[in-house]
Each structure stands twice: as C-alpha cells, then as structure tokens.
Amino acid sequence: MTAANAAAWVCLALPLAATGSIALAGTRLSRRGAGYVSTLTTFGSFAAALVAFARLLAEPAGARASTSTSWTWLAAGPYRFGLTLLTDQLSVTMMLVVAGVGALIIAYSLGYMEGADEERRYFAYMSLFVFSMLLLVQAGSLLLLLAGWGMVGLSSYLLIGFHQERPAAIAAAKKAFVMNAVGDATMALALFLLVEQTGRLDDAGVFAAAPHGGTVANLVALGLLGGAVAKSAQIPLHTWLPDAMEGPTPVSALIHAATMVTAGVYLIVRLHPLFENAYLVEDLAAGLGAATLVMAGLIALVQTDIKRVIAYSTMSQIGYMFVGAASRAYPNGIFHLVTHAFFKALLFLAAGIAIHALSGEQDIRRMRGIGRTMPHTRRAFLVGSLALVGIPPFAGFFSKDSILAATIDRGAFGAVLLACGLLGTFLTGLYAFRLYFVVFGGEGDARPHLHGRAEGPPSMVSTVTVLAGLSAVGGFLQLAPVWTPLTTWLAPVAPPFAEPSGAHEAIASAAAVALGLAGIAVAYRLYAVAGARVPRPWAVLEHKLYWDELYDLLLARPADRLARGLGRFVEQLLVAGSIGEVARGFQLGGAEVSRMQNGLVRAYALALAGGVAVLALVFLSTR
Amino acid sequence: MHGPDVLWYLVLAAILFVTGALGVLVRRSPLIILLSVEIMLNGANLALISFARRSGHADGQVFAIAVMAVAASEVVVGLGLIVAMGRRRLQLDVDTLRTLRG
Numbered sequence: 046m047t048a049a050n051a052a053a054w055v056c057l058a059l060p061l062a063a064t065g066s067i068a069l070a071g072t073r074l075s076r077r078g079a080g081y082v083s084t085l086t087t088f089g090s091f092a093a094a095l096v097a098f099a100r101l102l103a104e105p106a107g108a109r110a111s112t113s114t115s116w117t118w119l120a121a122g123p124y125r126f127g128l129t130l131l132t133d134q135l136s137v138t139m140m141l142v143v144a145g146v147g148a149l150i151i152a153y154s155l156g157y158m159e160g161a162d163e164e165r166r167y168f169a170y171m172s173l174f175v176f177s178m179l180l181l182v183q184a185g186s187l188l189l190l191l192a193g194w195g196m197v198g199l200s201s202y203l204l205i206g207f208h209q210e211r212p213a214a215i216a217a218a219k220k221a222f223v224m225n226a227v228g229d230a231t232m233a234l235a236l237f238l239l240v241e242q243t244g245r246l247d248d249a250g251v252f253a254a255a256p257h258g259g260t261v262a263n264l265v266a267l268g269l270l271g272g273a274v275a276k277s278a279q280i281p282l283h284t285w286l287p288d289a290m291e292g293p294t295p296v297s298a299l300i301h302a303a304t305m306v307t308a309g310v311y312l313i314v315r316l317h318p319l320f321e322n323a324y325l326v327e328d329l330a331a332g333l334g335a336a337t338l339v340m341a342g343l344i345a346l347v348q349t350d351i352k353r354v355i356a357y358s359t360m361s362q363i364g365y366m367f368v369g370a371a372s373r374a375y376p377n378g379i380f381h382l383v384t385h386a387f388f389k390a391l392l393f394l395a396a397g398i399a400i401h402a403l404s405g406e407q408d409i410r411r412m413r414g415i416g417r418t419m420p421h422t423r424r425a426f427l428v429g430s431l432a433l434v435g436i437p438p439f440a441g442f443f444s445k446d447s448i449l450a451a452t453i454d455r456g457a458f459g460a461v462l463l464a465c466g467l468l469g470t471f472l473t474g475l476y477a478f479r480l481y482f483v484v485f486g487g488e489g490d491a492r493p494h495l496h497g498r499a500e501g502p503p504s505m506v507s508t509v510t511v512l513a514g515l516s517a518v519g520g521f522l523q524l525a526p527v528w529t530p531l532t533t534w535l536a537p538v539a540p541p542f543a544e545p546s547g548a549h550e551a552i553a554s555a556a557a558v559a560l561g562l563a564g565i566a567v568a569y570r571l572y573a574v575a576g577a578r579v580p581r582p583w584a585v586l587e588h589k590l591y592w593d594e595l596y597d598l599l600l601a602r603p604a605d606r607l608a609r610g611l612g613r614f615v616e617q618l619l620v621a622g623s624i625g626e627v628a629r630g631f632q633l634g635g636a637e638v639s640r641m642q643n644g645l646v647r648a649y650a651l652a653l654a655g656g657v658a659v660l661a662l663v664f665l666s667t668r
Numbered sequence: 669m670h671g672p673d674v675l676w677y678l679v680l681a682a683i684l685f686v687t688g689a690l691g692v693l694v695r696r697s698p699l700i701i702l703l704s705v706e707i708m709l710n711g712a713n714l715a716l717i718s719f720a721r722r723s724g725h726a727d728g729q730v731f732a733i734a735v736m737a738v739a740a741s742e743v744v745v746g747l748g749l750i751v752a753m754g755r756r757r758l759q760l761d762v763d764t765l766r767t768l769r770g
Contacts, residue, residue: 644769646701646762650692 049100050113053132056093056140057179059086063172067165076164080155083168087151087175091144098137106537109134112185112247119188126246129185135538138379138531139182139311143304146386147175149508150299153394156502157295157401167207167293174200178304182311187236187246190315194232194272197308198225201300205292217288224285228275235268252318266323269316270330277309277363279337284592286360290352294400297352298393302359303386310366310382314375314539327371328458334367335465342472344589346479347582350407351396354480358433359389361469365448368462373542374451376532380523381448383531384440387519388432391512395426398501398509399484402493409483416485418493419500423485425513430477432516434561435470442558443520445470450545450553463553470557474564482573677718684711696761698753702746709739 063086067079074082101109110133119126151171158164177200181193199222206218240246242261243254256262273279278286278301289301300306313320313330320327338361345357362385370378399415399422400407416423432439435446449470452462499506523531532541545553571580588594684707691704713732720728753760 642769644766646765647693647696654689654693 047100047111047113047132049097049104049132049137050111050130052093052097052100053130053136053140053183054113054115056090056097056144057130057176057183059090059093060172060176060179062086064169064176067169067172071165074165077155077159079165079168080151080158083172084148084152084155086172087144087148090175090179091141091148094137094140094144097132098141101132101134101137106533109537114185123244124240124246126186126188129189129247130183131185131248132183133538134534135311135315135379136183138383138535140179142383142386143175143178143182146303146390146512147171147178147299149511150295150303150390150394151175153298153397153505153508154293154295156505157397158293159502161293163207167204170200170203170207171296171299174204174300174305178308181308185247187239187248187251187316190312191229191232191236194276194308195229197276197305198222198229201225201289201305204296204300205289207292207296211291213288214291217285217291221285221289224282225275228272228282231268231271231275233268235265235272238265238268248315255319255322257322262319262322263326266320266326267329269312269319270326273309273312273330273367274333275309276312277306277367278360279309279333279364279367280340281333281592283337283341283360284589284596287348287353287356287589290350290356294352294393294397297356298390298397301356302389302393306359306363307366307382307386310363310370310378313367313370314379317370317373317375317539320371321373327373331368331371331452331458331462334364334371335462336364337361338364338368338469339465339472340590342469342476344586345476346472347586349409351400351409351412351480351484352393352407354409354476355389355392355396358392358473358476359385361473362389362433362445365445365466365469368466369448369451372448372451372455372459372462374448374545375539376523376529376535376541377444377447377451379535379539380531381441381444383522384432384444384516384519387512388429388440388516391425391509391516392429392433394505394509394512395422395429398422398505399426399493401501401505404494409480412484414488415493417488419485421500421506422509425509426481426485428513428516430481432520433477434474434565435557436561436565437554437558438517438520440516440518440520442554443522443524446554446557447523447545447550449557450550451541451543453545453549453553454543467556467560471560471564474561474566475568476564478565478568479572482568486573674718674722677721678715681711681714681718684708684714687711696763698746698750698760698762701762702743702750705746706739706743709735 060083063083067074067082070079110131112129112131114127114129116128117125118128151168154167154171158167161167174197177193177196179193181190181197184190184193202218202222202225205221206214208214236246238261239251239255242256242265243251245251245254255265271282275282286301286306290297292301320330341357341360341364345354345361348354348357362381366378366381366385369375369381399412399419402419403412403415406412428439432441435441437443449463449466452459452466455462493500521528523529527547532544585591688704688706688708688711691707692701695701695704713735716728716732716735718728720726720732750760758765
C-alpha cells in the first residue's frame, strides 16, 4: 500500500467515524460538539485528500493510479469482490472537491443550524453523506461504486426529509428516493450484464473485456446512463431535484448542487470506455443534457422560490457537464464540475444567509431589497452569479466555454448541442440576474433580522467569503488551449477525444460571453429598472412543463387504479374471502362437535369404556 | 408356590372391575358412582398384585400402594363434593347436573 492509498483510506474513514461517534455518543455530546466533530473530521478528510494529491503529484504521470484492497468483501462462486479503493487522478480530484466543499458547507452549517432541533442528527447525516460520496468517487470496483451510489441516495433522502415534521419535506424525500431508485435499478441491471459478459467488476478488467458495439454494449451504457440521469436530475428523471429544496439550505448546497448531483458526470467520465463502446448512448446522453439545460433554464425564469431557481440552474449546469462528458471532452466536464461546485455552493450559501436573516423567507418577491442591508452577501451573490453566467474572469467562463468549444467539432449533432448551449448561456444570464436584481438589487421592504453588525454568524460569513474567492479565481485552473494543467493531469484516466482548437475556443467564448451579457442586459431592463413591464410568465413554464402531471397521469394514477382494482377483486374476494370461508367452516364444524358434549357424566363414562373396549379388542386381535 | 393359580385372581379382578364399571355406567347417585369407582380401582389393584406375584418382582405391589394413595385422595375430594352438593340441597343425581353441556 502506497502512502497515497493510506491517505485515501484516512480520507474515507474520517467522516464515517464522525457519523458513528455522533450517533453513539447521543446526548453525551453537546449539539455544538457534534457540529465541531463533523466539521473537523471533514477538514481532516480534505487534508488527507491533499496528502494523496501531493503524493500522486510526485509520481510519474503513468504510475499514479493504484488500488488498495483491505479485505474480500463478497465471495460468491468464482466471483470475488474486495473492498478496493482506487486512487488515481480523477478520484483524487473528486476527493478534493467533495471533502473541500463539503468541509466548508458543514462549517457553514454550524451557524445555519444553530439552535435547530436535532442538530446532532443533522451533522451525523452530513458526515454520512460525505462518507458515501467519497466511497462513490474512490470505489475501485463497480460493485463498490454501486454501493456508494445507493448510500448517497440514502443520505440524500435522510437530509431532504430532515424537517420530518413537514409533510412537504417527507414527500420530497420519498420522491427523490424513488426516482433515484429507478436509476439505481437500471445501473444494477447494467452491472448484471457486465458480470455476465466479463465475469468481473473491477474497472480495468471490465474495460478490457467489455463488448465493443452491439446490443449488449448499448444496453450496458444505457443502464449506466439511467443511473447517471437519475442521480444528476436530467430529463426524464429530473423532477425530484426542485422538490429536494425542502431540505435545509446547506444540504441543498452540498448535495443538490456541489457534489451528489454531479455524480452522473463522474460516472460517465469514470466509465468512459463503456460509453465509447456505445456511441448511440453517448449521443443520447449529450442530447438529454442539452435538452435539460434549455428546459431548466426556461423554468428557472419563472420560479419564485429562491432555492428552486438555483436548483433549476443546477440542473441546467449539469446539462452542460453532460454535454461535455458525452462529447468525450472529459476534462472539460470535470472542470465545469469543479468550478460549478464552487459557485453553486456559493450561491446556495449566500441565499442561505439571506433566508436565515429573513427567518426562513424564500419567496423572492418578499425578499426584495435585502441588498441594502446586507452588502457583503450581495457582493458574494454577485460573484456567484457572474461565475454562473460565465463572465470573465470568473470561474464559469473558463469551464463552460470549453465545453461549448468541444461540441463544435462534432458535425450536425454538435451544432445542435452548441445551439442549445448558447441558448442556455443567454437563459442563464437572464434567470441568474433576474434573481440578483429582484432579491438584492431592488428597493423593497424586506427587513432582515441582523444581530449586531455582521450579516450572519462568523462561520457562515467566512465560508461564503472563501467560496466567493474560489469562484472568482477557480477558473484559472485551466485556460484552454494555452494553459491546460487539468487536462494533462486527467489525461491518463480520461483522455479527451479531441482538443478543441484555439480558434474554436475563442469563437465559443466570444459567443457565450456575448449571449450571457445579453441575458444580463435583458434581465436588467426587465427587473432592475423601476416601472419596467415584467412579462407575464407562461403557464406552461410555471407548471414546470407539466412533467409532474405527466408522471402522475402515466404512472401514479394507473398504479393507484391497479392497486384499488387488485384490492377489490383479488384481496377482498380471493384472499379475505378464502380466509373467511375457512373460518366459517371451523365455526360450523365446532358447533356440530360441541353437541357431543352433553353434560351427562355417564355418557362420557360410556364413551371411555367403549373406547377402552375397542382398544382391548384391537390389541387382542392383532397380537 | 402355594395357593390357587394366579389366573383365578385375575378372573376375580376382572369381575370386580366390570362390576365397578357397570355401577359407574348405570347408577345415578354420585355416592354409588364413587363406590363403584373404588371397586374398579380395587379390581385393578388386585390385577397388579397378581402379576407382581407371578413375575416375582415387587413393582406391581409398589404400584398398588400408589393407587391406594390416589384412591384415598380421590375419595376425600369426591366425598367433599358430594357433601357440598348435599349442603346446597342439590338433587343427588348426576344426570341432572348438566350445566357443562356444550
């Protein structure tokens, strides 16, 4: 085991230890104490990830990937699956993002959740989530990856339903869990096919033996795509994400913006050989991403809940990542994943400060005018919005535009993707700055409750500041094609299919920035200028394009009707009916038999004597 | 071996047992039924002792003593019940005591 592997194990074990100790300590640990345990262990995880990163950096590029197996986890017949961690460039990158952003958000929660009931449970769940996500990104075999995948879904369910006294939160948690379970199921089916075809589930073995082309390869990729689409809230399994905003705001920031929902992108990049074997599914993934990014951008225009707007924006940005990863521009997809984690967490946390100061108010029409009293939050939100739209030099500019550039080489389909992406940048500018101008820009009568001079507890303000800094400068990780350390770093794991040329990068950047600025300008005209006529939103957008209604009509109601029908005809007639008949038979039989008990002692004695006589005769005659 | 053959004792035991059983079956007074039960027990005891004599083991005799102890206790309980019935001026006829019929 190398030092990098050891660091990876530490990184994975720390959050689990935090969950266990908070759960076991119970009330012996103070509420604050639970928060500190959770925060410190997650920062410890981040430190371990940094150590692993430094160790990998010291190795030559070809020798950085290594696996380490602690014990055999499952042995069934000829199959043996170990508890194997894979430490390579991609997993370390994800570890840094998950543990780093996770630690910041958990630290933020110290202030946000202070005084809430059941703080301990919250922090135990948060640590459990970080552990699950780390397991997902570090898994050395597809089986372990599936385990992490499911555990992430579980902790997401627990955290969305954290406010268990609210029926809406419980419904949202169930919805998220069920939709994710659909994805888990398709993914499990894909793994069954892989085991049947190759007999293995470790990454390298599967990649070497997986079928190239043909129905099986397509089915495998389709199943994996199903999992990715469900976890990343892309069409058609996206409807759970907006509802998931019922969870506490830091949860939305950590799970439903920065880390978990990007797991689908990670999956496509990690298993890119399987997707490359099935180019039709790759195109499908890109198409779904493009459709989602436009659709979510449109819906975000009319939502009035600040968190839901950011949630749709997340869907839209993950659409970009899908387009990038499915266009085989893997480093670009991961790059956008990283920067998105920074600026989306920033947007959520800044929104969280505002919500916190307004005692839970989330309706942007009633948050109007909060910017005057909360200048720091306003600036942070502005940085996040600029990064989201992709205005240079903020982070989104570098990552989003390189995804768009990667679609240019891909012929007619690429042109469609590019068009969707460019439309998306315009929509992004529009909805992001609608939010900014309405909440922070305008004159309004929202009165935040500020204690003292700060806009929030120090843990909240400081983490938002750090994330604002990362959103401002995080993009300089890479400026293709001049400065490409991330592409070089990831090249051994996920080599990009084609590097976009400098000209393409320039064209894509110019177009995207121009459209983003146009979106901002339109938003300014519509929402910032006093007295401007705000267009009435289309009903179809307010209803989120009727996806929920469609699923209700196609799935929920037929299932409900089927269950009712089965209840009436099978349950009542067959099941309950048969049991009732059996009971009635025993009743009648018992009534008959009870007549023999006539109370005449001498009759009983005669029966005894007769019985003994019969027995005696039987014995005598058979001896 | 002295005395009559063991078979005759068994015949006597059977006669006693059947007499008692008939008494239990045909008489209606609880007192007489109790007496008949005692006769049945004694028939059984006689059979036990006869077999014990024939086999040369003492087991049957031990059983007979145990049966006597049981019979004594049974008589106590039975007579007690009958006295209680008499005290409550119930009719001393087992056929009229039918409250336990189903």
